[in-house]
Amino acid sequence: MNAPPQPRPSGSTDSPCEVRHLSKRYGEHVVVDDLSFSIPRNQVVGLIGPNGAGKTTTMKMLLGLVRPTGGDISLLGRTIGEPRWGDALRRVGSMIEAPPIYDRLTARQNLQYQALAVSGSVDDDEVDELLRLVDLADRADDRPRGYSLGMRQRLGIAITLVGSPELVILDEPGNGLDPSGIIEIRRLMGRLPESGTTVLVSSHQLAEVQQACDQLVILANGRTVAQGTTSDILSGRSQHVFHVTVGDDETVRAGAALSAAGLVVVERIGTTFVIEPPPEVGGRDLNRLLASSDVFASSINQPVVSLEDAFLDLVRQQPDPAQHDTPTQKAAS
Numbered sequence: 001m002n003a004p005p006q007p008r009p010s011g012s013t014d015s016p017c018e019v020r021h022l023s024k025r026y027g028e029h030v031v032v033d034d035l036s037f038s039i040p041r042n043q044v045v046g047l048i049g050p051n052g053a054g055k056t057t058t059m060k061m062l063l064g065l066v067r068p069t070g071g072d073i074s075l076l077g078r079t080i081g082e083p084r085w086g087d088a089l090r091r092v093g094s095m096i097e098a099p100p101i102y103d104r105l106t107a108r109q110n111l112q113y114q115a116l117a118v119s120g121s122v123d124d125d126e127v128d129e130l131l132r133l134v135d136l137a138d139r140a141d142d143r144p145r146g147y148s149l150g151m152r153q154r155l156g157i158a159i160t161l162v163g164s165p166e167l168v169i170l171d172e173p174g175n176g177l178d179p180s181g182i183i184e185i186r187r188l189m190g191r192l193p194e195s196g197t198t199v200l201v202s203s204h205q206l207a208e209v210q211q212a213c214d215q216l217v218i219l220a221n222g223r224t225v226a227q228g229t230t231s232d233i234l235s236g237r238s239q240h241v242f243h244v245t246v247g248d249d250e251t252v253r254a255g256a257a258l259s260a261a262g263l264v265v266v267e268r269i270g271t272t273f274v275i276e277p278p279p280e281v282g283g284r285d286l287n288r289l290l291a292s293s294d295v296f297a298s299s300i301n302q303p304v305v306s307l308e309d310a311f312l313d314l315v316r317q318q319p320d321p322a323q324h325d326t327p328t329q330k331a332a333s
């Protein structure tokens with residue numbers, strides 16, 4: 001499942017950002033370990049992982065703010081470190097940690113200031129359009145000091161969009177927001193590909209961004225544990241587990257029938273048996289087996305694995321970070 005992306009020739013244009021075997025270590029602490037992923041153009045890609053998984057460090061490496069220990073980054077057709085890498089960086093908008101807002105300027109002035117910094121001139125139509133996009137047109141001439149956290153995050157995103165970047169990198173834009181603020185950020189991100197902007201967004205909460213994302217890259221302890229669409233990530237994760245519920249007066253007979261047939265009862269919750277049968281045994285077989293012992297199950301079903309369950313499972317399966325930071329890790333380059 002979730003094979004790493006196939007390497008593409010350097011400078012390919014169908015992915016604005018490709019990462020191959022990226023690593024970062026601080027002393028013995030491996031923070032990002034052999035990370036590979038590719039961001040398809042005009043999609044929203046979520047970089048998801050628990051606190052400390054290496055999301056911010058990865059984003060900082062993409063932006064040239066942290067130097068990788070090893071691996072390659074290709075950004076808008078340029079490879080990290082090559083002479084014209086800076087040209088690519090100029091076509092990327094980013095919001096890492098706090099939004100880059102000047103509190104003494106109004107929202108409009110913040111955008112005008114950013115336009116001057118990016119292109120040396122201000123396009124008032126673009127500023128108006130961005131204010132509308134992030135739903136701040138009514139408050140455009142107020143200073144952000146009085147804004148809610150959600151409004152500040154939206155202004156921050158508008159600032160990253162000045163100059164129509166091809167790629168925006170947003171580090172935890174939903175952090176600290178209430179549910180309605182998170183929904184607004186999700187909607188906003190979902191709209192960006194329509195105007196030709198690819199989005200890489202990080203979060204430690206899958207639910208926060210998942211609905212806006214076309215693809216997910218799930219990180220734990222600096223490693224990719226899964227990547228792809230939601231269905232890619234879920235495929236193959238449905239366990240062959242059945243929940244069989246019987247009547248109060250049937251539990252003893254049901255338990256005896258199941259154990260006589262050599263079936264493993266993983267757990268019993270009240271009158272429900274959680275069974276993990278061999279792959280060739282299905283719900284009808286279980287029904288037939290129980291009926292032959294005079295047990296008529298009121299329900300036999302296979303629980304559906306949610307993406308949240310799969311995420312937690314994938315993250316839990318990762319080795320302890322303490323085992324991860326050994327001197328035998330591959331050497332820094």
Ligand SMILES: Nc1ncnc2c1ncn2[C@@H]1O[C@H](COP(=O)(O)OP(=O)(O)OP(=O)(O)O)[C@@H](O)[C@H]1O
Nearest residue numbers: 026029031049050051052053054055056057058204
């Ligand atoms: N400059 C640094 N020096 C040493 N260790 C660092 C440095 N920067 C980050 N780390 C460590 O790298 C690990 C990953 O940090 P990072 O901020 O990339 O994770 P994250 O996934 O963004 O987490 P969070 O959701 O908490 O922001 C952490 O254990 C952190 O302490």
